[in-house]
Amino acid sequence: MLTPTQSEKLPVSVYTDSEQASAAVARQIADLIRQRAAEGRNCVLGLATGSSPTRVYEELVRLHREEGLSFRNVVSFNLDEYYPMAPDSLQSYVRFMHEYLFDHVDIRPENVHIPDGTVPQEQVADYCRRYEEQIREAGGIELQLLGIGRTGHIGFNEPGSGASSRTRIITLDHITRTDAASDFYGEENVPRRALTMGVGSILEAKKIVLLAWGEGKAAVVKRMVEGEPTDTVPATYLQRHPAVQVVLDDAAGAELTQRKTPWLAGLPSNWQDEATVRKAVTWLARNLQKPILKLTDNEYNENGLSDLLAESGPAYSINIRVFNQLQHTITGWPGGKPNADDTYRPERAEPFPKRVLIFSPHPDDDVISMGGTLLRLVDQGHEVHVAYQTSGNIAVFDDEAIRFAEFVADYDEAFRLSGEQPAENLYHRVADFLKNKAPGQVDSDEVQQIKGLIRRGEAKSACRLAGVPDANAHFMDLPFYETGRVRKKPLGEEDIQLTMDLLNRIQPHQIYAAGDLSDPHGTHRVCLSAIMQAVQRLKAANTAWLQNCWVWLYRGAWQEWDIDQIEMAVPISPEELTRKRRAIFKHQSQKDRPLFPGADQREFWQRAEERNRTTAKIYDQLGLPEYEGIEAFVRWQY
Known part of the structure; x- marks a missing residue:
């Protein structure tokens, strides 16, 4: 848990990596399930999809298999689903939840609730109202698991979603569709709409745990934790909830003030640690757009680094130390320079060659x-x-696979190979499969092999050039x-x-x-x-x-x-x-x-x-x- 300062408006826990963080969250969920089971009550969970919670689900499955965690008393409600979306589609959240969790634990099928992407358009509004009624009838969500998108969305509540918004159909932001493109084999295949629990629906959960991993989430995490509540970043509305826990790995928490510039958060810094000093001085130089050797005592004092100056000053001495550290990172010999003094080089001189x-x-x-x-x-x-x-x-695009299969077939024909001309048959099989391939459909083994060989050949060519x-x-x-x-x-x-x-x-x-x-x-x-x-x-x-x-x-x-x-x-x-x-x-x-x-x-x-x-x-x-x-x-x- 980060030390609370004026910078953070939400409680934050930062772990070394997502594996440790996921295990801790899974244990928290497991404890809640067991507690409710001991009380003879159901445990109502709000569940999320995407890459962030997958390790949590894997750990819950492990706890079920190895430690006897039962899900018989669990009632689940998922946040969202693409619309339209058949439940058996590769990209459906129904399939996601079954692959990562439900098929591997003993949850009762009747206790699983996931928004239905096949509801007729004219029935969507009534369906969404009924979804919220089901949550209330179950006693409300006790623990809601969330991820966060680059737009700051929670669930599919895109920018513009208000704090009181309810379960509804929503049009997806372009950035969200771009981020989802890899799951759908191209942005053109991503649905433009989705069903989602609203921000207001989410805020009614008794406890909320939000997960974020990787440096790609660091900027939006900072806005969520330190910014003012605004519908342009819907996740900031979590600041209004009394029991939120933001769980991050090191990379996702890197932009938070007390992690990036703890001196600005009023936290004591270890100025005996050279890495901390280097971070502070490079930050100051970049913030002022000045070379390190031109930084002055006044600039240290005026930018929150008076403690560093008092402990290690004057400024010029600190500047020289950090400048030399950066200078020693530069090398034209990444494998080490033979027969050279490597005292201040990042790599060893010997052995050579490596x-x-x-x-x-x-x-x-x-x-x-x-x-x-x-x-x-x-x-x-x-x-x-x-x-x-x-x-x-x-x-690899499908037409690339066809092009290479066609090349092999044409080669056979050009040289009049005897027999059945298997390569020509290969071309027809590949072409027929790809012609009839549905958006998002898994390639046949044959097509996968061709695409893999295409990339292998490219890699070999690049290696030869190098x-x-x-x-x-x-x-x-x-x-x-x-x-x-x-x-x-x-x-x-x-x-x-x-x-x-x-x-x-x-x-x-x-x-x-x-x-x-x-x-x-x-x-x-x-x-x-x-x-x-x-x-x-x-x-x-x-x-x-x-x-x-x-x-x-x-x-x-x-x-x-x-x-x-x-x-x-x-x-x-x-x-x-x-x-x-x-x-x-x-x-x-x-x-x-x-x-x-x-x-x-x-x-x-x-x-x-x-x-x-x-x-x-x-x-x-x-x-x-x-x-x-x-x-x-x-x-x-x-």
């Missing part, structure tokens, strides 16, 4: 996120391996991903074992992994967990090679590390930025218009270059050397 293993969640994350560094590592003579953790097959041999490109096809759907399976033992096997085979001196949590599909988060669990198991087994291995985390196309977090900054020259762009262009199936672009509609190469140039610009503005671009990394101390 074996380097770059994990790429999707087949293009390596070149998008750290393509310049990859090129530098190869050019400087290191043995570079790239491990593509998933096939990425769901991110100078990585074909034998050093490893395609892991982790099982958790291979569902053919946006919704994946939980990380499993086989995923972790495959990761351990690859690590043991290569025995790298350096590992690079995607450390961001903002990937809209959640794949990056799962892939990172597989790596971390594999490394921790190898460490527990006293694996010898791991003692000389460092792990560096990069971020993907969605967001960059904050300047005070960066521990290795690799400058990218104009020529290297051009080479990086060419490597990204090798991923032609993602070119022009990615199937799942997320909230940012620009192409991946545009996002990557803008991010690299922005990081370089920040270093420049702080008084460090000026570069064309910079790729940033944080070391994971396992």
Whole structure:
């Protein structure tokens, strides 16, 4: 629980990661269920969908299976449903709830209530009124679980929803539909309307628990917790409820005042901690738009940093310390510079050359996120391996699959192959399936395989351009991903074992992994967990090679590390930025218009270059050397 200050208008609990947070919330729900069962009463729960509560549901299922938690006394009411939406559709919240929770516990079917996306239009108003009557007849919701959208919506209460709004049909905001596009294989397939409990309906719950994970939610969480109540951010109306708990992971809470700038919240700061000092000084310099070495005593005093100045001043001494720290993050030798004093370098000089293993969640994350560094590592003579953790097959347009199947068929015809011409049959099967494919339908195994091969070929081509041999490109096809759907399976033992096997085979001196949590599909988060669990198991087994291995985390196309977090900054020259762009262009199936672009509609190469140039610009503005671009990394101390 954060220390309450004047900044927060809601109680906030911040956990190290979403797994710990979800387990704590699941335990709270379980305790309530057991308490009501002991009293001979039903436990009425309000449930949410989306990525935020999935781990809570998984933990509740575990508690049911392993600790005997019964759901026989549970009555549930879900927040919302797309409209129109058949209950058996892949994207329906009926299906979601059954897949993640109801099919795995002993809840009575008659106690499950989810808005019906098949109600005729003329009956919707009456249906919504009846839904609220059912909640009242059940005794009201005791604990309401919520997530929060980027627009600040709770349920599907989009901006403009008032504090007294009730269960109703609503038109979805463009941003909400964009965020949902990946679930529907394109924004054009996302329903434009939904049924949702209103803000007023939600506020009638006895207790509310709101979940938010990842740095992508940090900005809207800050508005919800610290802003004034307004219908432009409906979640701010939670401030009017007497029993709300906001549960975050570190990343989602990063923008809160007492986490980002605790000195402004009146909280004591540990000025003996160099990371805290660096955060404060870089914040001050950026806030004043001044180079670090030009900050003055008065500017420290006038911006809430008088305690730092009194303890460690004068300003110039503090400035020099932080400036040197930032300067020491910059290196043109990401694998370490041989025969050089590495005292102030982010990487070791020895051994040289190093074996380097770059994990790429999707087949293009390596070149998008750290393509310049990859090129530098190869050019400087290191043995570079790239491990593509998933096939990425769901991110390929159908017409690409038809085009490649057609190529194989035409090739057969051109060379007059004897026999049945199986490739031509393949083309007809693929074309017929895709011609009759319904929006959101799972691809056939054959189509999934073709799409996976398309992305594999693109990844190989990018590796060749970077100078990585074909034998050093490893395609892991982790099982958790291979569902053919946006919704994946939980990380499993086989995923972790495959990761351990690859690590043991290569025995790298350096590992690079995607450390961001903002990937809209959640794949990056799962892939990172597989790596971390594999490394921790190898460490527990006293694996010898791991003692000389460092792990560096990069971020993907969605967001960059904050300047005070960066521990290795690799400058990218104009020529290297051009080479990086060419490597990204090798991923032609993602070119022009990615199937799942997320909230940012620009192409991946545009996002990557803008991010690299922005990081370089920040270093420049702080008084460090000026570069064309910079790729940033944080070391994971396992």
